[in-house]
Amino acid sequence: MEIDVGNALASVASPGVSRDSLERLDERVARAHERIEAGRAEGEHGYAALELPVETDPEPIHGAVDSLEIDPEALVTVGIGGSALGAKTLVDALGSGEVETVFLDNVDPDWVSRRLANLPLERTAVNVVSRSGTTAETLANFLVVREAMEETGVDWTDRTVVTTGESGPLAELADGHDLPKLAVPDGVPGRFSALSPVGLFAPAVCGHDIEAILDGARAERETLSGSLFSCPAYAYGATTYALETRGASVNAMMPYAESLETFAEWFAQLWAESLGKDGLGQAPVRALGATDQHSQLQRYRAGPRDTLVTFVTPRERGEREIPDAGIEDLDYLSGAGLEELIDAEFEATEASLAAAGRPTVRLEIDSVDARSVGGLLYGMEAACVLAGELAGISAFDQPAVEWAKRATRGLLGGGEFAESEAVAEKTELRIGGPSGASMR
Numbered sequence: 001m002e003i004d005v006g007n008a009l010a011s012v013a014s015p016g017v018s019r020d021s022l023e024r025l026d027e028r029v030a031r032a033h034e035r036i037e038a039g040r041a042e043g044e045h046g047y048a049a050l051e052l053p054v055e056t057d058p059e060p061i062h063g064a065v066d067s068l069e070i071d072p073e074a075l076v077t078v079g080i081g082g083s084a085l086g087a088k089t090l091v092d093a094l095g096s097g098e099v100e101t102v103f104l105d106n107v108d109p110d111w112v113s114r115r116l117a118n119l120p121l122e123r124t125a126v127n128v129v130s131r132s133g134t135t136a137e138t139l140a141n142f143l144v145v146r147e148a149m150e151e152t153g154v155d156w157t158d159r160t161v162v163t164t165g166e167s168g169p170l171a172e173l174a175d176g177h178d179l180p181k182l183a184v185p186d187g188v189p190g191r192f193s194a195l196s197p198v199g200l201f202a203p204a205v206c207g208h209d210i211e212a213i214l215d216g217a218r219a220e221r222e223t224l225s226g227s228l229f230s231c232p233a234y235a236y237g238a239t240t241y242a243l244e245t246r247g248a249s250v251n252a253m254m255p256y257a258e259s260l261e262t263f264a265e266w267f268a269q270l271w272a273e274s275l276g277k278d279g280l281g282q283a284p285v286r287a288l289g290a291t292d293q294h295s296q297l298q299r300y301r302a303g304p305r306d307t308l309v310t311f312v313t314p315r316e317r318g319e320r321e322i323p324d325a326g327i328e329d330l331d332y333l334s335g336a337g338l339e340e341l342i343d344a345e346f347e348a349t350e351a352s353l354a355a356a357g358r359p360t361v362r363l364e365i366d367s368v369d370a371r372s373v374g375g376l377l378y379g380m381e382a383a384c385v386l387a388g389e390l391a392g393i394s395a396f397d398q399p400a401v402e403w404a405k406r407a408t409r410g411l412l413g414g415g416e417f418a419e420s421e422a423v424a425e426k427t428e429l430r431i432g433g434p435s436g437a438s439m440r
Ligand SMILES: O=P(O)(O)OC[C@H]1O[C@](O)(CO)[C@@H](O)[C@@H]1O
Pocket: 080, 081, 082, 083, 129, 130, 131, 132, 133, 134, 135, 138, 189, 190, 191, 273, 398, 401
């Protein structure tokens, strides 16, 4: 991964960060790096994630794939948040090959039923993933998938792999049915687990080279140093931190590759759940180039000066010639390739924001391949950890998500929770309604 922060400098953008400020910030980066190094060496909670490229053993993952008693035509991954997004990012980036992949990471009944109805359940494998083993959405969806298989006369136990922590309901279910288990590594929060069995099983089922993914991550791990000027990941973490403290409260992740659309979703959880604490944290926005040049770009170029746009672009792409249009006004397209068009659009959009004095950062990868995507994921994780150190917050917990979980459980009769009482006290001012009548 290579980074270019030139268009985030104060000489180009507002908010922007001066070179002198980055130099001064580099002293804090060096201290933060020492803290990160110590955490990695000790396997401390959270910091342990930055050791996954050298700790993750691919063999149990291959073993779990081999344990499937079918040659799957489809794979359903049941998980939510980091227990689904890492795998989904890798499969969407690298392709699912001959395997139809479904990621059940929401509990919308219409959507779940529609996805299951279209699957060849007798030739479908299941990976249920939950670090805690107690996440309501994951357990609910797994029970629905299991029932659908039973109703189809399928033995769900010969094609289900469980990825979970050492204990909890899911571990018990796996043990009770003698299901193959993959271990969620200790000390690794879900949003940092893509480079572990949590994220690597699905791409392995799809036939991808998970060793290459880990190899790319290892290469990025080797760049971690005591200076942002020699470490792309730290350069990104430090620049985003500096821009946030200067007013860039939004970070629009805008990859110029359709296959990295899910990566932006993965980044959004990583950034929001790690850094959104103590009133701090950039709001991550999922954007996509070139598509969002025809939507969100208006806001980023002419709206409030509160947004950093982060571009991710591959240096190498596939090619597809644009046929001759036979229309004089479109002659400029004829004979060009789609790859030239999207690259020109990226350059133009980056320049458009610079011309308006809006900060952007460019992350370049060689191509959207296993090694590059492994390095990109690792780089973002390391950048996030550094940004958390600089901000003085804990990047590895997520206490704010617990309130809604307790309220949900209370609303479903799963216990007495003050939060669910608070739900009933909602202030209302309704307009419209079934009849369309307005109420005052
Ligand atoms: O893997 P689990 O324990 O099911 O958690 C799923 C997701 O829920 C969260 O814990 C937030 O509730 C995320 O951090 C995590 O990725």
